Amino acid sequence: MxxxxxxxxxxxxxxxxxxxxxxAPSIGAHAAPAAQQGPLGPKLTPAQETKANARRAKMDADLKALNASKTLTPTQKQAKFLKLKTAYESDMLDILNPEQRKKFLADKSRAMAIDAKxxxxxxxxxxxxxxxxxxxxxxxxxxxxxxxxxxxxxxxxxxxxxxxxxxxxxxxxxxxxxxxxxxxxxxxxxxxxxxxxxxxxxxxxxxxxxx
Incomplete structure (x- = not known):
């Protein structure tokens, strides 16, 4: 405006x-909501939801620790964030069954194409x-x-x-x-x-x- x-x-x-x-906002402003959402579009079973919630909590804790760090440079924080994000997404995908994973990856591909446009x-x-x-x-x-x-x-x-x-x-x-x-x-x-x-x-x- x-x-x-x-x-x-x-x-x-x-x-x-x-x-x-x-x-783009700071790591803290950007990553925490992303961690809460996660690559879990498909409906989860109660057992999957429990695992997903635990992994989200760990990601949130990791991000808070990263943002609180006074020894890492902004570049180092960004690199660490990307590693945490990659590990988080991989772990979340592992929670899904093959059918859920296939649906999620297809949805993600469409979303990435829209974002690129x-x-x-x-x-x-x-x-x-x-x-x-x-x-x-x-x-x-x-x-x-x-x-x-x-x-x-x-x-x-x-x-x-x-x-x-x-x-x-x-x-x-x-x-x-x-x-x-x-x-x-x-x-x-x-x-x-x-x-x-x-x-x-x-x-x-x-x-x-x-x-």
Missing amino acids: ILRRHHRSTVLGAAALMAIAVA KRATFTKLMTESQKIGKQINDSMTADQKKQLASIKAATGAQAKAIADDKSIAPEAKKPKFDALEKEFEGKVMAIMTPEQQKLFQRLLAIQSEKF
């Missing part, structure tokens, strides 16, 4: 914002958004850039005020952010030439894509 992150981006910065939105689409859109962002920046006059900086600063201050206002319920903040974002986009459009507006609208369309 431009409004909630624009103050941390470069001018217009839709590409940067998209990157923030889908950036989404990644390819995202990469294509990221490249396009970066190109468009550069086109807009390069075409802006010094006065336009000054006006844009002023709009971003003012909108950022308003967004921070909403975020920090504890009298507003969390669920009531979203419509306020949405309205402020629309206002921000309108102000930006107002300082642009028709050609820049077309580019900016395409940038917003890319940013609204769901992956």
Whole structure:
């Protein structure tokens, strides 16, 4: 979202914002949920469920220990995580019977194909958004850039005020952010030439894509 992150981006910065939105989280944030889900799509028997729960618990403990380590570098942690993940998935597959394993691997293959397609689409859109962002920046006059900086600063201050206002319920903040974002986009459009507006609208369309 431009409004909630624009103050941390470069001018217009839709590409940067998209990157923030889908950036991979830390090992702890990413791996624990994955461990809880596990490669166990098929319905399990009570005995299998007991084994799976025990293996999940071990994985969670291993991940907590890994994240708590103060001696390993980020690169070493990532390498250790990949080893833990490989062992975990292998152990979970061993819990399944041949029929369950076959079904799971088929489902996993389909999911990976869908994920690869989404990644390819995202990469294509990221490249396009970066190109468009550069086109807009390069075409802006010094006065336009000054006006844009002023709009971003003012909108950022308003967004921070909403975020920090504890009298507003969390669920009531979203419509306020949405309205402020629309206002921000309108102000930006107002300082642009028709050609820049077309580019900016395409940038917003890319940013609204769901992956």
